[in-house]
Amino acid sequence: MKNAIAERIQDFLRKFHPFKSINDENLLEIARNVTVLYLEKNDYLFKVNDGTHDSFYVVASGAIGLSITSDSDDVLIDKCDEGDILGLRPFFAKDNYLMNAKAREESIVYAIPIDIFKPIVIKNTKVLEFLLQSFASNTRNPLDKKNKGKLLSENVIYDDNSSEIQYYQPIHYTKNPVTASTLDITRYVAQTMSSKKIGSIIIHENKLPVGILTDKDLRSKIATGLFPIDTTINKIMSSPVITVAENISIVEAQLMMLKHNVGHLCVTKDGTNLSEIKGIISEHDIVVAQANNPGVLLRQTRRAQNTEDLRNIRQKVTDLIQNSIDKNIPIYHICSIVGELNIAITKRAIEQAIEKMGIPPPTQFTWLNIGSQGRKEQLLLTDQDNALVFEDVSDERYDEVKNYFLTLAEIVTKKLNKVGYEFCPANMMASNPLWCRTVSEWKNQFYNWIHSPGEKGILMCTIFFDYDFVYGDENLMHAITDTILKETYDNQLFYAYLGANALENPVPLGFFRQFLVENDGEHKDTFDIKSRALLPLIDAARILILSSGIRNINNTALRYAKLAEIEPQNAVVYNSCEEAFLELLKFRTEEGLLYNSDGRYLNLKELTKLDKVKLKNDFQPINDVQEIIKNRFKLTYFT
Known part of the structure; x- marks a missing residue:
């Protein structure tokens, strides 16, 4: 008599390694002896230090997370999806499990008895090699040259080399x-x-x-x-x-x-x-704490005499970023330090430009970094985004004053280009008359963007609402901030548009949890970490912090930290968003440093399985924070 359940299990196993290398007769014998296990979300299959079972496991549906325990917390190091094998320790070793295996959602798992499986495959070289490699990859990190051969549970926590990271x-x-x-x-x-x-x-x-x-x-x-x-x-x-x-x-x-x-x-x-x-x-x-650190670069920046000096300093900043990454310095500290150095370089470029003009500024002005520079998240040498605000002047003086600042801005942006900051492709720079305006013109511009949001207005909001003071009279910037907070207060239409924009990029995984990659063009089959992963978190932080009326917090990680403080009921989500954003930013930075690019497109084939798991784990907070936005701004029907 045929066993329909066993045949369905056989058909399932046949799709995956190493079972596709086993003949039908033996595979059916294995399937007949499989025990089908149903796990609720958060149910454990086994835990660290549990005695080994008499079976190993194949995930039939759902997802099983493999984790270790560190300081009472579970640290996820791998995730097994449909067809993945886990629990191979009793096949090769007799000591207890070294990891937790816990269902991350409702899951069905096939338990395959080792006593039945072992005699069938012991003479099958291909199957044995696959199982050995699987066992190794589930318990070791063979691609980690520094810790080669060590268990993941021994090296997932960064080395605490205080002599190297004392400055941070x-x-x-x-x-x-x-x-x-x-x-x-x-x-x-x-x-x-x-x-x-x-x-x-x-x-x-x-x-x-x-x-x-x-x-x-x-x-x-x-x-x-x-x-x-x-x-x-x-x-x-x-x-x-x-x-x-x-x-x-x-x-x-x-x-x-x-x-x-x-x-x-x-x-x-x-x-x-x-x-x-x-x-x-x-x-x-x-002085007591350290003898030498990036502060030296800041001093050198202040003494820089020309564009070439600034260029040399920015190259040293890139070296500083690489060294910091290599030493596992937290990415937040790297952003903070590099942000200040970028500001110092821009400030010195402005001072050199004023000296070149030979005439002092005709009125008070302020130079602002916008976009990623405004958020102090520009670690790689990407394009420059900036704006200039100058004091209101009489109609008779307007043209003369504006022409001065446009000339000044052109000198500065050309200097920055030579330093290594590329020109903005969309010309969102202070040298563009649209972005070199009086404080009243800027206030009117923000008023129009807020009250007539439209597609273009929202695009401008996502760039110009993230700004940071660089040089000049800071009060001019505060005047603009006052206008933004006043006009956005309880402005439901504006938040509906801004919220809809924040929801345009959902979690970048397909139906079968595969990465959504570029389908064509120069970057075909690569993963766009900027638009698919970083921007959703950046956009969400912006709208939430803006709607809370919080001023002068522009950095995405700091925004989430502040949101967690003022909204304790959502603190878990916001803390997860902060951690995910910083890890994603680190992925992009490492990619850019490795290939001397802007790091936007990741080649997934070159990532380890552990890195892919980390990436996918960083996507869940995107979904969680977007749910908060949908509910808060009633966007279910709007979107």
Whole structure:
């Protein structure tokens, strides 16, 4: 009598290696002895340290995740889909399982008894070789040259080489610093500094930092007789004090000091001057912590005399990125540091251009980086996107002033092009009259984009709503920010358009969980990590942070971190989005460094199975955050 179930199992197994190398008679015998297992989502097939089973397994449907336990958390290192084999340890070894196997969704698994399978395949060289390779790939990382032969469970956690990554570790700072109030008398504050043997003291008002008093202030303002020693502190303190968050790294601290030309930083709970004082960082703290770091590049940038100097510095920045990647420095720290260096290079290019003009700017202006530069996410040498805002002037002066800034912008953008930042193909640069405007013109432009969103308006919003101050009068930028927040407040039509745009790129996997790749053209069969994976997360973060009325947070990872803070009910999703975005950005950066490209198109054939699993895991947060957008902005029918 025929066994219909066994024949269906036989037909299924025949489609996959190594079963397609087994003759029909033996394969049917195997199928007759298969046990069919049904697993609910999150059910375990086996766990770390479980005794080995008398069967190995083939996934018939669903997905089984293989993970190890690290610091009480499951770290996913592989995912088995339809036809994949797992649990081969009892076939080759007698010790306990080294991984967890857990259903990531409802799954059906075929359990194949080893006692039945072994005699049939023991003489089949092809099958044995396949099983050995499968066993190795499921428990080892043969492509990892540094850790060749080690179990994945031994090397999935990055080496903690503190001597190599010390510069990127959080800096040790003085906690609970001595403080004084604005109305304290200088004489007594100076006596306190002397008795405590400290060179600075934070000045507060209602426990919030408003300034700092240093030995330099006492020398230049009191010792010289400019102010009497009995004057109040608020008359001689340096204000405002530069504030930073508690977890700032050594490199970031030095870059902040160099950027703002200060010798001290005030550490606050959230990094702003609107939260409680936690400590103080001095130049001495940095000198003690390190001897040499990317701050040297910042100094070299300030001294650069010409375009060639800037080009050489940017090449060193590329080397810095590669070295940091090689040392497994967190990508967030790399973005932060490179973002500051990119700003410094642009700023110096502007200063050189003004010197070349021979005439000082006729009015106040500000230079903005927009797009990926505005988000401080431009690690690779891609194209430049920038804009210029200048003060409102009379009609009689308008043409003369605008022509000056257009000429200035053309010099700057040409310099940046020679440095290595390509011209924007869409000409979204300050040298374009459309993007070199007065502050009132810019406010009107944003008003029109917001109230007449349309396709073009939304495209502009996705670029120009991500901006960062580079040079000039920062108040001009704040005026534009004020307009954006005012006009977008509770603007349902605008958010419907922006939300629909954010949903245009769903999770980039096909029905059978295959990657969606380019179908034709120069990049045929490659994966567009920018448009299919990074942009959905970038667009989602933008609309959510904008609708929350949060200003001056433009970086995608920081946006998700802030969203997790203000929306604890969605914190799990936002934290996952932050992690996924940073890992995807690392994938793109590594691709670009390897092939000296913009890293946009990944050749999937050159990725390891582990890397492919990581990529697919990074796609789930896209779906989760897009569901939040659909529900929040009622886009089910709109889209």
